[in-house]
Structures are given as C-alpha cells and as structure tokens.
Amino acid sequence: xxxxxxxxxxxxxxxxxxxLTGCTDMDGDGIDNVEWGGSTNPESTSYRxxxxxxxxxxxxxxxxxxxxxxxxxxxxxxxxxDYCCPTILSTNMxxxxxxxxxxxxxxxxxxxxxxxxxxxxxxxxxETTKVTITxxxxxxxxxxxxxxxxTTSKEEDRSASRYFMVYSTDKDNAIGVASSAAAQGPYxxxxxxxxxxxxxxxxLADPFIVAYGNNDIYIGYTTDNGSYVRKIEFPFTVDATSYxxxxxxxxxxxxxxxxxxxxxSFSNIALFRDADGNYMIFGDVDGGVNYAxxxxxxxxxxxxxxxxxxxxxxxxxxxxxxxxxxCNVMRIIPSSNGNCYVAFNATLxxxxxxxxxxxxxxxxxxxxxxxxxxxSAAIKVNSGWTSPRFVR
Numbered sequence: 001x002x003x004x005x006x007x008x009x010x011x012x013x014x015x016x017x018x019x020l021t022g023c024t025d026m027d028g029d030g031i032d033n034v035e036w037g038g039s040t041n042p043e044s045t046s047y048r049x050x051x052x053x054x055x056x057x058x059x060x061x062x063x064x065x066x067x068x069x070x071x072x073x074x075x076x077x078x079x080x081x082d083y084c085c086p087t088i089l090s091t092n093m094x095x096x097x098x099x100x101x102x103x104x105x106x107x108x109x110x111x112x113x114x115x116x117x118x119x120x121x122x123x124x125x126x127e128t129t130k131v132t133i134t135x136x137x138x139x140x141x142x143x144x145x146x147x148x149x150x151t152t153s154k155e156e157d158r159s160a161s162r163y164f165m166v167y168s169t170d171k172d173n174a175i176g177v178a179s180s181a182a183a184q185g186p187y188x189x190x191x192x193x194x195x196x197x198x199x200x201x202x203x204l205a206d207p208f209i210v211a212y213g214n215n216d217i218y219i220g221y222t223t224d225n226g227s228y229v230r231k232i233e234f235p236f237t238v239d240a241t242s243y244x245x246x247x248x249x250x251x252x253x254x255x256x257x258x259x260x261x262x263x264x265s266f267s268n269i270a271l272f273r274d275a276d277g278n279y280m281i282f283g284d285v286d287g288g289v290n291y292a293x294x295x296x297x298x299x300x301x302x303x304x305x306x307x308x309x310x311x312x313x314x315x316x317x318x319x320x321x322x323x324x325x326x327c328n329v330m331r332i333i334p335s336s337n338g339n340c341y342v343a344f345n346a347t348l349x350x351x352x353x354x355x356x357x358x359x360x361x362x363x364x365x366x367x368x369x370x371x372x373x374x375x376s377a378a379i380k381v382n383s384g385w386t387s388p389r390f391v392r
C-alpha cells in the first residue's frame with residue numbers, strides 16, 4: 001500500500017491512504033514518498049513592519065556586496081544611554097539585528113559640531129581613473145655585449161572604494177563628512193563640508209548622498225531657500241611605483257555647482273535612478289512623502305502637478321493605520337522580484353516619543369512598482385504583515 005505524507009507549515013502530519021500502485025516500501029515503514037503540501041506560515045511570503053523599533057530617526061540604508069546596513073541619528077533607545085548613530089544589520093532587508101555598535105565612538109564623535117546628529121546618509125563611493133604604466137627593459141647582445149633599452153607604455157584602469165557619510169545636526173546649519181572602510185563603521189570624521197553661510201542661506205540640513213556609478217556621485221540637501229543637488233568628487237592618489245589607487249581621507253571632497261531642484265516645502269530629499277534611466281527625487285511634504293522625475297540628476301524635476309520648483313510633486317507615501325508623518329526616505333533598493341523597496345521613517349501616533357524623550361521613528365520597508373518613471377500606486381503606512389518579501 002502506498003502512503004503519501006503531507007507536511008503542513010504548522011508541523012502536523014496528515015496521512016491519506018491511496019489505491020494500490022507499483023511502488024514498493026523499500027524501508028519497511030509504510031512510507032515510500034514524501035510531498036510538500038504548501039506553507040500556511042505568512043513568513044514564507046510576507047514580513048512584518050516596522051522592520052526596526054523603537055527608532056532609527058534620520059537614518060540611512062547602505063547596500064553592501066553581502067548585506068545591508070542601516071545607521072540612525074544620535075538617540076537614546078534607553079533613558080540615559082547615548083548611541084552616537086547606532087548601526088543595525090540585515091541580510092534580507094526584512095529582519096534586522098544590532099550588536100550595539102555605533103558609527104562614531106565617543107572618541108571619534110565629530111568635534112566641530114555643537115548639536116545632535118539627527119540626519120545622515122551614506123553610500124559606497126568608487127572613483128576610477130586611467131594610469132599610464134611605463135615598463136623599461138634592457139637586453140644585452142651575447143656576441144657584441146651591446147645593450148638595447150626598450151620602453152613601452154600602456155593604459156590601465158585603476159579604482160578605489162570607500163564608504164562616505166554626510167550628516168547634519170539640529171543646531172549647526174552645516175553638513176559634515178566622514179568615511180570608513182566598512183559600511184557599519186567606525187567612521188572617521190573629516191570635518192565640515194558646507195555651511196549655510198557659504199550658500200548665503202539661513203538653514204542647511206538633511207544631506208543625501210548617492211553613487212549612481214563610478215565617478216558619478218551626487219549630494220542633495222535642503223535650505224530655507226529650497227532643495228539642491230550637486231555633483232561631488234573625492235580626490236585620490238595613485239602610487240608612482242605600484243600604481244595602487246587610494247581615495248584621500250586627509251582632505252574634503254570637491255563640490256560641483258549647486259542646482260536648485262525644488263522649493264523649501266519639498267525637503268529632506270532622496271535620489272534614485274530606476275532601471276530605465278529615469279532620475280527620481282523623493283521629499284518630505286506636509287506630513288507625507290512626494291516624488292518627481294527628471295532625465296538628469298540635477299533636473300529639472302517634474303510631476304503630474306508640474307515643475308517641482310513651483311509644485312510639491314506627486315504622492316508617494318501617506319500616513320495610515322496608526323502611523324503618521326512618514327518621512328526621510330533612506331534609500332530605494334530594487335529587488336529581483338520586480339519591485340522596488342523603500343526604507344523610511346514614520347511616527348506611531350499613540351507614542352511619538354520614547355521614554356528617553358527622543359523621537360520614536362521606527363524604520364519601515366515597503367514594496368512598490370515603478371512604470372515609465374512613475375510610481376504605480378502610492379504607499380499607505382501599515383504595520384504587521386507586508387508582502388511580497390524582498391529578494392535580492
């Protein structure tokens with residue numbers, strides 16, 4: 001008699017006797033075939049939001065070759081316990097863990113700032129260049145003893161990578177820059193990159209950095225005059241003997257010309273390029289997140305409502321289900337399942353602050369689709385099961 005055992009997600013075993021077959025029970029246990037009957041466990045198709053609590057205020061997500069790293073602003077998850085930009089790790093964007101690591105140790109906290117780091121962004125930066133390698137060889141004629149020297153030159157590509165962070169505080173109206181060999185840190189501070197006074201504005205905050213590719217790196221930020229995007233370059237050196245390339249950490253990056261991309265009401269911007277080459281910008285607007293699209297990193301950005309310089313773009317994320325003020329798009333990450341996933345903050349309406357008094361802004365991760373440079377449907381913040389699962 002042939003028996004088939006169905007394995008349910010809850011671990012129960014159900015047996016059903018079937019008609020005679022030509023199969024033989026080789027083990028003598030009455031079982032000669034096992035089939036998976038499907039899973040009823042929601043974790044097989046879904047994950048839970050928020051993906052991190054209690055807070056990752058003003059944070060960023062970094063995609064590394066092997067995992068994901070998220071870093072939040074300075075906070076106190078427990079009363080009296082300071083975290084100078086806490087770091088959490090994930091292998092799948094849906095479950096996160098912490099080893100109590102921080103991006104800045106107490107000794108390495110930026111010395112020039114007077115306020116609390118409450119907004120930051122980091123990405124892996126790669127600079128490339130061509131080097132001319134010159135080789136000189138000398139040959140000696142065995143009969144005459146005459147030496148012949150030949151010099152040849154060839155061009156080769158060289159590259160160097162390093163994780164760079166840009167950050168701002170709640171007091172300084174300036175942007176700082178730091179770097180690390182690892183995404184989770186520890187980061188070494190390089191000082192102040194840009195001040196509001198340099199720009200002739202009163203406020204300067206919420207920087208975002210994105211590497212679209214090698215030597216193709218941009219920074220965005222918000223002032224009281226609007227939000228701006230500009231190219232940023234990282235100086236490097238090439239060793240004259242080994243031709244090894246190194247990104248300099250003793251100086252500051254070089255900023256290109258600033259281009260205004262929105263009014264000040266579209267703030268805390270994040271940048272993304274979709275699979276079709278459309279450049280998308282996301283920003284906080286009136287208790288939610290909106291977006292617009294352009295054909296170049298510096299715009300001009302437009303939405304259904306018109307130019308982003310005179311409108312606030314189209315709706316991307318709205319509050320709901322007990323959460324309000326979705327904000328701070330940390331990063332957009334494409335998935336091999338055809339969706340993109342956005343990491344962002346939202347505030348739990350009933351408990352907007354932690355016992356320490358610091359803002360309680362959990363990290364949420366939601367899927368969405370992009371078609372023709374447009375978001376197919378706006379996201380409404382939700383807690384609990386969310387699908388589909390992220391697939392790298």
